[in-house]
Amino acid sequence: MKKEMIDTTKNGIKYFYYPPWEKNMQVGLGFSSRCGGVSEDPYDELNLGYKWGDKHAAVAENRRRFLALWDKEEQDLVCGEQVHGTKITLVREKKAGALIPATDGLITTEPDIVLGAFSADCLLIYLWDPDARAIGLVHAGWRGTLGGILYYAVEAMQQRLGACPGRIQALFAPCIGSCCYEIGRDVMALAAGSYWGDKAVFYPSRKKGHAFLDLQKTNQNILVSAGMQPGNIGAGSLCTHCNPRLFYSYRRAAGQATGSHMGIIFLSER
Numbered sequence: 380m381k382k383e384m385i386d387t388t389k390n391g392i393k394y395f396y397y398p399p400w401e402k403n404m405q406v407g408l409g410f411s412s413r414c415g416g417v418s419e420d421p422y423d424e425l426n427l428g429y430k431w432g433d434k435h436a437a438v439a440e441n442r443r444r445f446l447a448l449w450d451k452e453e454q455d456l457v458c459g460e461q462v463h464g465t466k467i468t469l470v471r472e473k474k475a476g477a478l479i480p481a482t483d484g485l486i487t488t489e490p491d492i493v494l495g496a497f498s499a500d501c502l503l504i505y506l507w508d509p510d511a512r513a514i515g516l517v518h519a520g521w522r523g524t525l526g527g528i529l530y531y532a533v534e535a536m537q538q539r540l541g542a543c544p545g546r547i548q549a550l551f552a553p554c555i556g557s558c559c560y561e562i563g564r565d566v567m568a569l570a571a572g573s574y575w576g577d578k579a580v581f582y583p584s585r586k587k588g589h590a591f592l593d594l595q596k597t598n599q600n601i602l603v604s605a606g607m608q609p610g611n612i613g614a615g616s617l618c619t620h621c622n623p624r625l626f627y628s629y630r631r632a633a634g635q636a637t638g639s640h641m642g643i644i645f646l647s648e649r
Contacts, residue, residue, distance in 0.1 A: 382613025384410060384552060389448055391415045392425065393625070397550055397613070400507060406514065407449045408505055408644040410552040412625045416441040421636050426627070428497050428639025445641060451493050456643070458495040459483055463522040467515075467535040470494065483523050484532045486515040488540050490646040499627040500619050502554040502594045503642040504529060508542035516644050521566050521592060525573045529598050533605040544606030549613065552642050553626060556618030557582055557593035560630075564588045575601055 384395040392415030400406045416425030417440050422433040425441050442453050454475040459468065459482030467484035470477075473492045479485070485494045486506070494516040496503050502524070506515035517523075517532045529549075536542035561584055570576040578600035581590040595614045602612055619626035619640075627638040 381616075382550070383615050384550065384613075386412070388415075390444065392444060392448065394445070394448065395553065397505075400505075400548070400550070404647045405509060406507055406644065407451075407647055408550075408642075409445075409448065410503065410642045411445055411640045413627050413638060413640070414625065416444065418638065421632075422638040426638030427641035428499075431638060432636050433638065442641070446493070446643070449493075449643070449645070451643075451645070455491070455493040455645075456495045457485065457492055458497070459485055459518065461497060461518050463520050465523055465526040465528040465531055467517075467528070467532050469535065469539050483519070484515060484517040484528055484535075486513065486532065486536050486540060488513050488646070490648050493643050493645040495641055495643050497639040497641055498552070498554065498619075499629040499632075499637055499639050500555040500560075502598060503552040503640075504532075504598065505550040505552070505642070505644050506532060506536060506547055507550075507644075508536065508540075508547045510546055511536075511540055511542040512646060513540035513542045514644050514646055516642060519594065519598060521562060521594070522569075524594060524597055524601070525566075525570055525575055525579065527573075527575045527601060529601045530575070530605045533602065533607060545608055546611075547607055548611045549602055549607065551595055551598070551612075551614045552640075553615050553617040553619055554594055555620045555628065555630060557591045557596075559618055559620035560592045560594065561586070561589055562592050566592065578604060 580593040
């Protein structure tokens with residue numbers, strides 16, 4: 380059976396979640412679609428990112444509606460600045476409106492903290508070790524992926540939270556698929572010089588010097604190199620670029636305004 384997030388609709392909001400992780404109320408998690416919010420064109424409808432120029436009040440209302448699905452509020456949320464780097468930050472306490480500088484990965488063992496991340500094509504990865512009661516949320520575009528951010532996230536969970544790589548489970552949110560993620564010479568050159576370059580999965584393009592990058596398979600390879608079991612990694616099949624009714628896509632917007640999805644994960648109280 381394929382491990383993949385599934386969609387559901389609640390209070391008019393369509394989102395993705397993974398029931399096996401929520402079994403026995405251990406973990407709450409979700410990934411938004413663009414359906415069910417109050418933002419107007421071109422952000423319609425459920426834009427959850429402030430930085431794209433949408434009305435602040437609309438984004439705040441969208442976040443309120445989305446987080447309320449889990450009885451959470453924006454003051455519970457901790458996010459990274461997301462600079463396409465490889466920094467992993469351990470979150471020990473909740474600070475209202477916290478945005479941790481220069482961070483693309485968050486980990487914690489605190490049950491009252493909601494880890495949040497944003498994407499509009501990039502891959503969000505959820506991490507969970509049920510025995511250590513440790514969770515993580517990582518944002519990975521091509522730079523972070525080829526920089527090995529997921530390896531560092533697993534390493535940080537092991538060294539700082541007592542997690543075991545062989546026990547950690549990973550779940551991938553919808554992202555741009557290899558069908559649409561064409562990259563050029565700059566990314567190919569970075570991959571060639573990267574320590575993680577041999578883990579990268581490319582498919583040929585008709586354009587000279589170009590290729591299609593498979594973010595999910597590349598990150599699966601990196602997770603396995605970090606000691607994770609392949610059977611503990613759940614990938615997805617939906618492409619954000621191919622599904623405009625469901626998802627925002629930075630690449631599809633081609634430089635024009637677009638919205639952002641939000642991914643969240645938190646530990647439930649025992």
